[in-house]
Amino acid sequence: MSGLFRVSPYGGSQVTEGIYSYTCDAINAMKWDRIAIVGVGLIGGSIGLALRQHKLAQHVVGIGRNSTRLSRAQDLGAIDSTTTQLDRGVADAELIIVCTPVQQIPDFVNQVAAFAPRGALVTDAGSTKEAIVSAIHDPLPNEVVFIGSHPLAGSEKQGVEHARSDLFDGAICVVTPTASTPPSAIQRVSQFWQELRAKVRVMGPEAHDMALAHTSHLPHLMASALAGSLDPSYHELAASGFRDTTRIASGDVELWSGIFDQNQTALLEALARLIQELETYRELLSQSDMEGVCKMLTRAKRNRDDLGS
């Protein structure tokens, strides 16, 4: 493992147990000859813009169903060429990144493997990992290797129009190998994200899903519950606090219901914990136990202050 991991020796069983920091002291600006991006929206487009910004690839091809949208991505400089044919798009690519909604990722990866060059590396940018990883053939044909990725970047806005070359600057990207992932693939995909200025963390798919249920999927559900239950006559009285707290509820419905669908178990566990916390507030409030309320608010404030702005 050439000392690249802080935790060594690296073993499959350890991957699921924590967050490991992948570090690479000297990033050699590795030039990729040809990279294919499947799905050129906010994330795919931002990857393309960052690749161009940092001069990391000779050629980036964008693959999608809608040629008008692909042309727009090309006009914006996110990709060098476009195609609606998956087989042609990935034919010469060393690295293929699947940036579609989560439900479609496993099928695309399985198809990509049939058409990609021998030994190509495939990753994704999906917000769930376990359902995706377990639906992808292992091993893939053609010595193609898949390893899951999840860059923790994005917004409630969709589409390549909102793509930014600095979207991944300083963002965490979780890379989720399994016991069968070759270490060289972990190294290559980690280096890719680091070249896009992300900070890479390596953990197993299940651990990723449990963490993200709490840090991302539950907040989305909660914001939606709050926004959804607001009486329209109160809209005018919803100021910055309400707006901040519910902003992500404007996210794409199909995208998020796909995420919820794929991460049901962990999300239900996180939701149960949140409802329990709210029930505790309800009990304290109905007993006018303001000391108890203060203790809970203090713990929450400490946690939130620790996160920074």
Place this chain on the structure above:
Amino acid sequence: MSGLFRVSPYGGSQVTEGIYSYTCDAINAMKWDRIAIVGVGLIGGSIGLALRQHKLAQHVVGIGRNSTRLSRAQDLGAIDSTTTQLDRGVADAELIIVCTPVQQIPDFVNQVAAFAPRGALVTDAGSTKEAIVSAIHDPLPNEVVFIGSHPLAGSEKQGVEHARSDLFDGAICVVTPTASTPPSAIQRVSQFWQELRAKVRVMGPEAHDMALAHTSHLPHLMASALAGSLDPSYHELAASGFRDTTRIASGDVELWSGIFDQNQTALLEALARLIQELETYRELLSQSDMEGVCKMLTRAKRNRDDLGS
């Protein structure tokens, strides 16, 4: 009522039934001779800065317990003079704005009335209204008139250091008269907030509290529940969605527990409604009813999109 209200004739019983828009076609830049601000923090300091910015008062005196903090407010240009003695501070003031934490407002208003000039106008900037209004003597001595205000502006940050002269620009300010409030007082205090560039809405204290329970107090509780229940080991994986959703949980604990305390009934009602909404999500998710989840997310997105950014 000289046509100032869209709803006419104006009656006490109507006040609690809706949000009325107070409009004043031509604001005469009314000069106040002397205004007193009790509690010069974020809100009180911003009032002072806005008064100066728009040249609305000859003299603004800041009243507080801590002379060091008062001096800082004076250095920042938020007030012209300072005193720690309430009686001296309000002695010549036409208008007194009490900007302390909500629990202290009624006592301060009752004291102010004893020392203020005959017929002075007193208002506040508290986030709750019913508990405050009902704890203030009615009538007040000395022909002093109190009318509640709540400017929907602020942030999770406290202190005069964060005060801004444009804090109220375009913000809603709710003015909450009761059946015994003289129409001239409604007019004068509304004009005051409009001079600070706020948009004034007139409604009864109870209606205000029910609305704000949903639009402000519940979001704070929810953000705190989410931030409070986050496992510290997940902090690094909490990205912008989590941060936005929980930002207000960094707010001052004493201030917010005071608000929760004063608005328990309405907050408990809003909380019950939110828990019910979350239980519906839980049921749909555990039955893998993604169509049902999509319907709820769609309603939430529509509500949130309507609010704007």
